[in-house]
Amino acid sequence: MKNHLEELRKAxxxxxxxxxxxxxVSRQTISSLEKGRYNPSIQLxxxxxxxxxxxxxxxxVFEEEQS
Known part of the structure; x- marks a missing residue:
């Protein structure tokens, strides 16, 4: 899942x-989210x-997987 977190934060x-x-949350969580290595829980x-x-x-941005 892609996101706009880094650009929102920096802006x-x-x-x-x-x-x-x-x-x-930890700073590492924010970093991982921004790099697309971690998908957040719905609560987060x-x-x-x-x-x-x-x-x-x-x-x-939700992107469906292609079969």
Missing amino acids: RGIRQEDLARDLQ AFKIARYFHLTIEDVF
Whole structure:
């Protein structure tokens, strides 16, 4: 799953450490999310979207697997 987390965070001048603290996750979690190595739980996805005052669809891009 792709996301716009890094660009949203940088556009607002927020450091990974600060976002992680505010969301109560580790900085490594934020880094892994931004690099696409980790898909968030639905709870974390909602927290991120609310943090930026956006919908989940505005932050995360779901791509269906091709068969």
